[in-house]
Amino acid sequence: MYKLLEQTVGDHMTRDVRTARRDLDLLDLSEMFERDDFNSYPVEDDGRVVGIVTKFDILRCFAFTPTQTPARYHDLMSRKVGDVMTPEFIYVSPDTKLTRVIQIMVEYRIRSVIVLNSRQKLVGIIAREDVIAALKATARD
Incomplete structure (x- = not known):
């Protein structure tokens, strides 16, 4: 249990993040979801x-x-991602404790959290699967 308290988002996040564009239509987005087997994408505009x-x-x-x-x-x-996306989103930094991410996921019932660095640039995403893998690894130690 104590090892879990030391874990950070940066230890377990997915760094190679795929994003969606605001002008992408929902048909193309649904194909991305199927191809990548993701539940969400950060939406980027001009980086x-x-x-x-x-x-x-x-x-x-x-x-x-x-x-x-x-x-x-x-x-x-045919609607665009920009029309249906959630513009107010929860994000964390790589040094956020994993226990805080668990609290966020449970409280807001979300599957993944965007990870931004101190300059507000996308550096990763942490999903439930990443957290569960960390829990499993910690339990084995």
Whole structure:
């Protein structure tokens, strides 16, 4: 348990991060999700992170009420990432303690957290799978 308290995001994050562009349409985004088997992508614009887009954001486009007329599938999948992304996102730094990331993931029910350096540049992402792998490795030590 004590070893876990020493672990940081930088010890376990994914450094080779794939991103989505704001002008990417949802059809292309859904193909990226399928190809990469990711649950979210940071959204970059001119080299800075401007949001996060998740599979849930695509699903939300298709959630209709009984009084709503559903849009055509093609029209919805033609929407742009910039229209559906979450511009307010939680991020951490590489030196953030892993225990804090666990708290964030549980409290906000999110699957991954963007990692930015002190200059607000994208340096990684830490997902539930990364945290679970760290927990498993710590338990074996």
